[in-house]
Each structure stands twice: as C-alpha cells, then as structure tokens.
C-alpha cells in the first residue's frame with residue numbers, strides 16, 4: 554500500500570517565496586488497484602506522481618510505500634525499485650545507446666542473470682512492437698516509439714506499483730489503444746499471480762481512458778476534487794465541466810438519453 558498522509562508540496566520561487574501546488578492530500582493506494590488520475594493543466598498531477606516514488610519529498614505530511622517513508626533517504630533505492638515511473642516526456646528518461654540496452658539497463662542494475670535478462674528483453678520488445686528497432690539508437694525513434702520504449706524498460710523490472718504520467722500523450726489513437734491494453738494486461742495478469750501484483754496509477758487527459766480503471770481521482774488546484782468509481786465520478790457532469798474537464802462521450806450520451814426520456 555502507498556499511504557499518503559496529509560501532504561502538501563511547495564516549490565521554491567525565490568529565496569523567500571514558495572508556491573504551494575499540493576494542498577493537504579490524503580489517500581490510500583491499495584495493492585492491485587488500477588487508478589486513473591485526471592485534472593486540468595497545472596493542477597498538481599505530475600508533482601503528486603513524483604512524490605509517490607520519492608523524487609520529490611512533501612513539504613508537509615508523509616508518503617509511505619509498503620511501510621517505508623519516502624522522507625528517509627535510506628529507503629529511496631528500495632522505494633524506486635517498487636514504484637516504477639514513466640514520465641510525461643520520454644527524453645528525460647531514456648539513457649542507453651540502443652533500444653535493447655535501454656530495456657536491459659534496469660535489469661542489469663537489479664542483477665538479473667544473463668539468460669533471464671535476454672528472455673525479458675525479447676518479451677518486452679515483442680509486446681511493445683519494438684523488435685525491428687532493437688539495435689537502433691533511441692534518439693532516432695519517433696516520440697510515440699520512445700514512449701513505448703520508456704514503458705517497456707520500466708515494466709521489464711516488474712515494479713509493484715507503476716506510475717504512468719500521460720504515457721499516451723504522443724501516441725496516435727491506435728497506439729494509444731494498444732498501450733492501454735498492455736497496461737491492462739500487465740495489471741490483470743499480475744492480479745492472477747499474487748507474487749507480482751502491479752498496482753497502476755495512470756495519469757491521462759483522455760476521459761475515455763479512465764473508464765476501465767477501478768478508481769478515478771480528479772485533481773483541481775492542488776487538491777483532490779473527486780475520488781471514486783469512474784462512472785460515478787463522471788456522472789457529476791456540471792462540476793467537471795466547470796473545472797474544464799469533459800466526461801467521456803458515452804457518459805454524456807447516457808445523460809442526454811436520461812434527461813430526454815424523463
């Protein structure tokens with residue numbers, strides 16, 4: 554479980570001034586959950602995600618990953634092993650000279666035996682349709698291909714928690730569907746196997762992508778605006794529109810039908 558206990562986060566602006574972008578957030582992320590996070594630009598989603606694996610330490614309150622507080626430096630290596638993160642911009646994440654080395658990189662750091670490492674690299678290249686690029690420099694991939702590579706490299710390490718910060722923002726609609734399906738596959742395959750349950754926290758601006766999650770959390774102005782089952786959250790059409798978020802077309806249509814048949 555990731556316990557988020559009343560956290561706030563301030564970015565320094567000048568020597569004296571700070572800007573509070575997360576405000577008194579408390580949440581529990583339970584093992585096996587699949588969570589979608591939505592919210593307008595600047596509402597604090599990325600800052601929140603970075604607090605979950607200790608890249609940022611809250612200014613107030615605590616984040617505790619499987620009993621380990623992120624505020625203790627000694628816990629950070631273990632926390633980052635458990636909490637995998639795919640960033641909004643894949644260029645910030647890719648470090649290796651070739652596609653296959655990028656997937657192998659984290660596995661090497663985990664000390665995986667050579668044969669197993671090879672098997673996992675092949676499996677990930679195939680799942681993410683990157684086989685033909687295996688010897689290529691990541692630098693020469695398209696934005697969407699880089700996003701897939703960043704995901705493949707993180708998932709290869711089988712984290713307990715997977716945070717995806719708008720991993721589909723550079724993808725075309727078909728690739729977006731493919732990636733979403735892969736995330737779901739990893740999530741449900743892991744549920745069947747108690748040893749490797751992957752909890753997913755998926756940040757997206759596409760309402761349709763939220764419908765398949767167990768839980769939808771809406772951020773607004775550094776706070777949690779709504780938290781619940783996606784269909785239920787999206788049924789609050791007016792407040793969502795007021796903060797600039799559009800529920801999925803399917804929900805809007807259902808609502809229209811309900812209203813006209815009254």
Ligand SMILES: Nc1ncnc2c1ncn2[C@@H]1O[C@H](COP(=O)(O)OP(=O)(O)OP(=O)(O)O)[C@@H](O)[C@H]1O
Nearest residue numbers: 564565572574592593594595596597598599600601
């Ligand atoms: N390093 C920083 N220093 C100062 N302010 C920052 C910094 N990073 C982010 N911010 C501010 O914090 C607020 C929250 O940013 P954050 O990136 O968490 O939002 P977001 O919800 O992920 O937005 P987006 O949808 O655009 O990705 C924004 O107003 C942003 O300008």
Ligand SMILES: [Mg+2]
Nearest residue numbers: 598599600641
């Ligand atoms: Mg963001």
